[in-house]
Amino acid sequence: MEQLRIGVIGLGWRAGFTKYWHQPGGRSVVVAGADIRADRLEKFRERVNPEAYVTLDYRELLERSDIDAIVVTSPDHCHAEHAVAALQAGKHVYCEKPLSITVDGCDRILEAWRESGKQFMIGFNMRYMNMYRTMKEIIDSGDIGEVKAVWVRHFVGLGSDYYYHSWHGSSRNTTSLLLQKASHDIDIIHWLTGRYAAKVSAFGGVDYFGGDKPNDLTCPACAEKETCPEAKTGPLVQCAFREEVDVEDNSMVLMELEGGIKASYMQCQFTPDYERNYTIIGTRGRIENNEREQKVYLKSRISHTWRDLSDRVYDIKQAEGSHNGADPKICDDFVAMILDGKEPVAPPLAGRMSVAVGCAATESMRAGGMVVPVKPAELWMSGSSAPLLRT
Numbered sequence: 001m002e003q004l005r006i007g008v009i010g011l012g013w014r015a016g017f018t019k020y021w022h023q024p025g026g027r028s029v030v031v032a033g034a035d036i037r038a039d040r041l042e043k044f045r046e047r048v049n050p051e052a053y054v055t056l057d058y059r060e061l062l063e064r065s066d067i068d069a070i071v072v073t074s075p076d077h078c079h080a081e082h083a084v085a086a087l088q089a090g091k092h093v094y095c096e097k098p099l100s101i102t103v104d105g106c107d108r109i110l111e112a113w114r115e116s117g118k119q120f121m122i123g124f125n126m127r128y129m130n131m132y133r134t135m136k137e138i139i140d141s142g143d144i145g146e147v148k149a150v151w152v153r154h155f156v157g158l159g160s161d162y163y164y165h166s167w168h169g170s171s172r173n174t175t176s177l178l179l180q181k182a183s184h185d186i187d188i189i190h191w192l193t194g195r196y197a198a199k200v201s202a203f204g205g206v207d208y209f210g211g212d213k214p215n216d217l218t219c220p221a222c223a224e225k226e227t228c229p230e231a232k233t234g235p236l237v238q239c240a241f242r243e244e245v246d247v248e249d250n251s252m253v254l255m256e257l258e259g260g261i262k263a264s265y266m267q268c269q270f271t272p273d274y275e276r277n278y279t280i281i282g283t284r285g286r287i288e289n290n291e292r293e294q295k296v297y298l299k300s301r302i303s304h305t306w307r308d309l310s311d312r313v314y315d316i317k318q319a320e321g322s323h324n325g326a327d328p329k330i331c332d333d334f335v336a337m338i339l340d341g342k343e344p345v346a347p348p349l350a351g352r353m354s355v356a357v358g359c360a361a362t363e364s365m366r367a368g369g370m371v372v373p374v375k376p377a378e379l380w381m382s383g384s385s386a387p388l389l390r391t
Contacts, residue, residue, distance in 0.1 A: 001068065004028040004335050007061040007091075009082045010074030011035035011044040011054075014096060017322055018071055019048045020331040028335045032067060034058040035074075058082060062089035069119075069338065072096060076180055077173050080105035087112040087120070094334050096123040098183040099351035101175040103359050103375050106352040113348060119338050121330075122351030126184045127191060128326035128333075130316050131289055134296050135278065138287055138314075139192055143298060143307065145284030147193050150263040152185050153277040159249060159269025160230045164209045164240035165219070171246050176365070177267065178202070178251060179358035185265055185276070187346065187354045192280060195258040197357045199373045202365040204251030208270040211241035253361045294318070349377055 004027060008018050011033050022030040032053040033044045041054035053064075058074075061067055062085060070086035072079055072095040080100045086093045093113070099122055100106045113120040126132055139147060156162070163180070167173045174180045190196050209230075213222075217239040225231040230240045249269035257263055279288045284307055285300040296314040300307045319325020336342040353374070360372040 001339060002027070004092075004338055005066055005068045006030045006071055007032040007034070007064070007067040007069070008044070008048075008071045008073060009034050009058045009061065009086070010072060010078070011037075011040040012073065012075075015044060015071075015073045016047050017327040017331070018073070020321070020328045021071070021335070022049050027339060028331075032061050032064065034061050059085070062086060062091065068092060069094065069334075075167060075173065076101050080108055083109045083120075084112040087116040087118055090116065090118065092119040092338050094121045094123060095351070097187075097351065098179040098355050098358065099348075100355055101173070101179055103352070103356050106355050110348055110352055120348050121334050121337060121344050122346050122348060123330065124184065124187050124346035124350065124354075125323050125326040125330045126188055127345045128329040129324050130319055131291065131294070131296065131324070132188055132192070132278075134314055134316060135280065135287055135289060136192055138296070138298060139280060139282070143284065143300075144280065144282030144287055145303075147261055147280055147282045149279075149281040150189050150193060150261065151279040151281075152189065152263070152265045154182070154185060154265070154267040155271040155273050155275045155277075156181065156267060156269045157271050157274040159271075160209065160240045161232065161234075161236065163247070163269065164230070164245060164249070165232055165236040165238050169209065169238070169240070169242075169245040169247050174247055175359060176204075176247055176251075176362040177249075177269070178204075178253065178361045178365075179355055182253075182265060182267055182358055182361075183351075183354045185267075186357045187350055188278070189255070189257075189263050189265070190350060190353060191346075192278075193257055193261050193263070195261055196353045197255040197257050197263065197360075197374050199371055200253055200255050200357060200361045200364055201369050201371045202251060202253040202361040203369050204248035204365040206246060206248055207250040209240050209249045210245035211243070213239045213242045215239075215242045215244045217242060248365060251361075251365060253365075255357065255361075352377060 021028045034055045069092035072082045083095045219231045219237040252266040255263040275291045287298050289296045294316040298312040321328040360374045364372040
């Protein structure tokens with residue numbers, strides 16, 4: 001195979017990044033797309049490939065012999081159905097995060113992958129961002145010593161735009177934003193430390209969004225649209241204060257990772273700004289990022305070595321492409337994985353473990369903060385012949 005032929009299931013906003021795969025003179029081409037909404041079919045053609053075959057039934061893509069790989073960018077609660085079906089149809093698969101909204105859904109995907117003999121990649125594009133790759137290199141160099149603690153603050157200043165004006169606001173579609181939104185950050189915690197979380201405790205609540213508005217109310221039809229701070233006129237206009245909203249907009253998670261590493265994650269969906277702040281503390285020092293400044297700061301502690309002589313500042317270089325250049329890079333790696341046998345930066349197991357932590361934290365949060373063990377992958381891996389890899 002010299003050129004990978006790709007079909008896309010789910011043609012909403014996220015499907016726009018599939019344009020990086022459409023390189024008719026290169027190693028991959030997007031040939032088809034499927035979505036249950038007819039209005040998205042032509043938009044997909046306009047954004048990605050004007051000649052793409054489009055359909056309202058994703059099964060038609062799986063039956064086509066001119067499609068080698070499937071990209072799953074459908075809503076979260078559809079990932080398990082679409083990924084499993086694609087693998088069983090003999091297609092390579094790229095699946096957006098979160099892998100599923102349940103651990104069982106993740107395990108069904110991984111089992112289908114194990115049995116298929118095909119390649120599989122989870123869409124953890126934060127592993128491709130220059131900021132977090134720099135932090136990973138610093139940690140792996142030993143400059144801050146052995147990692148003992150990780151603190152993460154996630155300010156989501158566009159919470160209503162991203163989540164509460166749409167299907168994300170209901171737990172039946174997402175489980176919680178500790179899967180949808182935090183799956184990236186949980187994975188980065190796992191990746192930076194090289195350890196998976198073993199148990200969690202969490203607190204959270206629906207502290208701002210939700211309320212008593214009718215579920216069918218939209219912003220353009222609302223009598224309060226001139227004064228409501230969350231009123232929108234774009235494509236996502238469901239009322240953010242409707243009755244069905246039950247997904248926590250303010251949460252904090254404590255984790256104990258393998259090896260005793262302590263980690264915390266805090267997320268708020270109604271802050272005035274949008275920023276991720278990571279602090280990683282080791283036995284020789286700590287690093288902390290600043291996304292606004294695009295810098296990583298390294299502070300050294302007394303160790304009676306050359307490391308005592310200076311602190312350091314890393315200026316992060318900008319990359320072209322969406323998500324700070326991460327999207328084109330992960331697209332290239334998916335092609336290289338299939339055509340060249342390159343190992344993925346994020347192994348399939350990482351997608352499963354991120355969801356497992358999010359589900360355990362959600363259970364804890366809704367039970368008042370009790371400690372909940374993370375469901376280990378070994379419960380279903382016994383006898384598995386396919387390498388799931390680690391980090």
